Amino acid sequence: MRKRIIAGNWKMNMTLLQAEALAGALLAGYTHNSAREAVVCPPAVVLAALRSRLAGSGIQLGAQNMHEAESGAYTGEVSAAMLVGTGCTHVILGHSERRALFGETDAIINKKIKAALLARLVPIFCVGEVLAERKAGRAEEVTAGQVRAGLQGIGTSDILACVIAYEPVWAIGTGETATPAQADDMHAAIRRVLNQIYGEVVADSVSILYGGSVNDKNIDELIARPNIDGALVGGASLKAESFLRIINYR
Ligand code: PEP
Numbered sequence: 001m002r003k004r005i006i007a008g009n010w011k012m013n014m015t016l017l018q019a020e021a022l023a024g025a026l027l028a029g030y031t032h033n034s035a036r037e038a039v040v041c042p043p044a045v046v047l048a049a050l051r052s053r054l055a056g057s058g059i060q061l062g063a064q065n066m067h068e069a070e071s072g073a074y075t076g077e078v079s080a081a082m083l084v085g086t087g088c089t090h091v092i093l094g095h096s097e098r099r100a101l102f103g104e105t106d107a108i109i110n111k112k113i114k115a116a117l118l119a120r121l122v123p124i125f126c127v128g129e130v131l132a133e134r135k136a137g138r139a140e141e142v143t144a145g146q147v148r149a150g151l152q153g154i155g156t157s158d159i160l161a162c163v164i165a166y167e168p169v170w171a172i173g174t175g176e177t178a179t180p181a182q183a184d185d186m187h188a189a190i191r192r193v194l195n196q197i198y199g200e201v202v203a204d205s206v207s208i209l210y211g212g213s214v215n216d217k218n219i220d221e222l223i224a225r226p227n228i229d230g231a232l233v234g235g236a237s238l239k240a241e242s243f244l245r246i247i248n249y250r
Contacts, residue, residue, distance in 0.1 A: 093126065184226065187227035
């Protein structure tokens with residue numbers, strides 16, 4: 001049985017006060033269900049404050065990024081150990097905004113995944129094609145390439161500690177969702193790559209989340225698909241009501 005996970009990526013939204021209010025509203029409506037994990041990934045500066053707010057609730061904390069080095073002269077960056085110290089259990093890595101806006105390459109993402117695993121953080125490793133690649137019929141090839149490159153040198157026990165998020169870039173923040181069938185096909189393609197690298201049993205054990213304009217209206221249909229194990233949610237995670245409804249998918 002693969003883990004079902006709903007993770008909220010707050011991106012660069014929410015001041016400390018706003019983040020505390022959103023966490024409070026989530027707590028007020030949240031009932032822990034061990035069969036589905038809930039994770040919120042707020043900006044790094046509010047992680048420590050949310051740790052105490054969310055303690056004992058079952059809602060887990062994740063970061064949106066980290067540096068691959070242990071420590072040192074990397075002004076403005078945070079390390080895996082720092083994230084662990086603020087109560088993080090998860091970290092989003094390789095998000096398409098990091099790739100496109102901050103020059104993150106597959107090689108950098110691979111280093112970050114390894115550093116996160118060493119610190120016992122669960123990497124939520126994001127992959128997905130841009131619109132031109134999909135239109136050119138290259139969605140599978142591009143996404144498979146990102147999966148292979150990001151997981152270079154990562155062994156069987158470590159992949160079991162990873163979560164993959166398929167996020168077609170054309171569906172992020174656009175209101176345009178991949179159809180459940182499109183998403184399921186891509187998840188199956190990712191699982192085939194995992195099968196080639198790690199074998200069937202391992203490939204069948206890795207959770208693959210879908211991300212890209214997931215909301216309270218489309219979550220049920222997406223998660224009903226056999227290869228979709230949860231969601232990475234951007235915009236709809238910024239309102240307690242919609243995020244709670246997504247967590248409570250049917
Ligand atoms: C995301 O940024 O990971 C994301 C999926 O955003 P949205 O849900 O807003 O498309």
